[in-house]
Amino acid sequence: MQYSSKELEKNWQEYWAENRSFEPSEDFAKEKKYILSMFPFPSGRLHMGHVRNYTLSDAFARYYRQQGFNVLHPIGFDSFGMPAENAAIKNGSHPKKWTYENIDYMKGEFKSLGFSFSKEREFATSDELYTKFEQGFIIDMYEKGLLYRKKGFLNWCESCHTVLANEQVIDGCCWRCDNQVVKKDMNQYYFKITDYADELLLDLNKLEDGWPKQVLTMQENWIGKSNGLEFKFCFDEESLKKLGGNFDGFEVFTTRPDTIYGVSYTAIAPEHEIVTYMIENSLLDENTIAKIKEMKNASSIDRQKTKSGFALGLDVVHPLTKKNVPLWVANFVLMDYGSGAVMAVPAHDERDFDFAKKYNLPINAVIKPFGEELKKDEAYTEVGELFNSELFDGLNSKDAQSKIIEYFQAQGIGKKTTNYKLKDWGVSRQRYWGAPIPFVHCDSCGIVMEKKENLPVALPEDIEITGEGNPLEKHPTWKHCKCPKCGRDAVRETDTMDTFVESSWYFLRFCASPKNWQEEAFSKEQIKYWMHQGQEGVDHYIGGIEHAILHLLYARFFTKVLRDLGYLDFDEPFGRLLTQGMVLKDGAKMSKSKGNTVDPDAIIEKYGADTARLFILFAAPPTQELEWNDSAVEGAYKFIKRFYERSVNVDKLETTPYIEQASLTKEEKFARKKVYEALVRANDVYSERYTFNTMIAGVMEAMNALNLQTNRDVWSEGYWILSSIMEPVIPHVCWDISSKYFALKNLTQQKVIEEVFAQDSITLGVSVNGKRRCEIEVAIDAPKDEIVAIAKEKAQKWLEGKTLIKEIVVPKKLVNLVVKD
């Protein structure tokens, strides 16, 4: 039995393809598991991160198939997106051609890795059939008011020539190309994700058991709910006059109403309408206007560096004290949070304090620590006792918050409000390779939806991609059409959708039987079975942590929207989420620019897919980083080789051999015990721990134990079980062994036999005062007295001259003798 990965793996890959081995059944009476990896962008080649991702989901899928479940383990391609266009600009190829060629190549890679994906449910999101149903949802959402168009001050990436959503701006830079993002004023479509802010936050509770805590926290912070008081500052007489009666005041939001008596100035964002009005009407001097404009145009990073601002020469009236308070424009006030205006309490807020120090504004303390002096050189932001706060003096600041809100409400001058950091999701992109937004601009009817029977609104293929401007805009005929409503000449929307829209519902499309693909996106019945039998959502969703906010938040939002549109009946798309760690080489993330990549194809060529899979699952638990190690890969290969070649000790069987446990030698019993221990461990791993490394270690131990004995029945039983346990990890070699010896009959659920764990005697550790000194061997059913007596004798040396005060026997573990001098 000489191991040769190449031929062996190819044979089984062909066998699986011919036998449709991994297609899910349409029998909805069976228990199911939906195992899903985050689908890839067809960049051209798989990288090790992909291999890790799909190796994990494949192990789950194969395991559950063995356990008798109906398993859906699909794959597709997230195939719209900028890199296709960038490649087109660079090589003059067409984005569509580039994309679909890459898909073909990557499908070959999937095959060569032995992933048990359903082939019949494969699709790419750039397929027109997919676009058709997506556009249908978009129309539904527009009708429900969940999609709208407005002019906004948007994130614009100069190098990608497109708008970005807030979630796609990382540290002020584009998530894709890392270029600095600038602000641009333009029209854009938005999904009303803020309507779901509260539910998205609340339902995180449902995910507590299935999702990593880190991801839940990140989403919670991103949604950023805060409760507080909203009220209006009104201008004094003089200021009203200055503004020509156009503004009577402005709203502010605060989470610290308890500090209201400490307000010493107010501030508004440079983008605020009052500032705009003052600039347009020359109510400020030239120099100030220039500085404010500069402030507006500064990048978000520059804007954070130092605080700056200008007094606007206006005063507002404090709502409670009725005293005048000055109004400033300040760069630290953000237009897109709350109302773009704040009350400032330098004594109890660090930002307000810094600003007040810089511009010599008054600092009025109104909260002091209990029984301590207040420090003057910093803002006191902790809980404390109110003073200088009229009728609220003496209150605990926590209690004062609700009391003051109640007071404002009673007086009718303010109300309790909730604010979110989450903003609406901007979805239009000014690029070609995306799903067209199915709207038409008509001079007489305004924005009109395309009729559903005309979907999809497909992309034209005869385009010229130069990187300058939107190719759809420049196409000679595509955008000219008739208004679906009045029939007059109209113009198509040339914006396409953010690619995150496609990935927000692809997991639902996989639930649809390909038989019905033409007629519907998915059926309620199919969705109910795959997504909502037992646990809610996909059973195991596996992917990188980098999607903790973007994709995972959008997909949750889409699921809730489709529920409200009547397409499905549940709230959350992914019941269990496993976020895999990165693949590193030399301590850094593998990347082309660093030149530390390992090409999966080369590893398969040299060692085979099984080796790559074994190494990946063995080297670290799934959630941890995985350091690539060439000699450990070599080690994985050697294990497989030994595993394969030692199968010569196995006899052909169609069921496990009968073994008389009592007749076995010590080594034979030990080997059997190790085999079944490995089985127990394997079942644990899939049910909750996912630590494949320990499962594999168990199998290695069992192999080592088998090798210490020569009983062919024990070898055969061992291989029957071990090749079943290992099949999800190294499927090719296991199917080969299984077919040669066991007619593939062992690739099913295996039963644990308890008798192999029975022992006549057991080794116990003996410690004196908790320090391990020696060990003893006693009969399994030895009474406590006897165990203690043996332990005392064996540990005599450490007991001499001391008084024994306590004896502790932990059954099957150890004996602890407590002594003192």
Place this chain on the structure above:
RNA sequence: GCGGAUGUGGUGAAAUUGGUAUACACGCCAGACUUAGGAUCUGGUGCCGUAAGGUGUGGAGGUUCAAGUCCUCUCAUCCGCACCA
């Protein structure tokens, strides 16, 4: 600053509920077989020490018969968010 994690041999990492710390593997050392080995097999390998023994899970305390595991404080590293009023 806020939030989340993680610290165990030379390395990747094990250790259900507190119960023999370092399983499994890589590496290293020695030996066997070899003309040769980056092949294969066997044995060894936390640290200090010739040994007896001592010591050891980032650090300091604590609870306990017993702590990698529980509690308090602290240090370091990584990740995420970050002027959110």
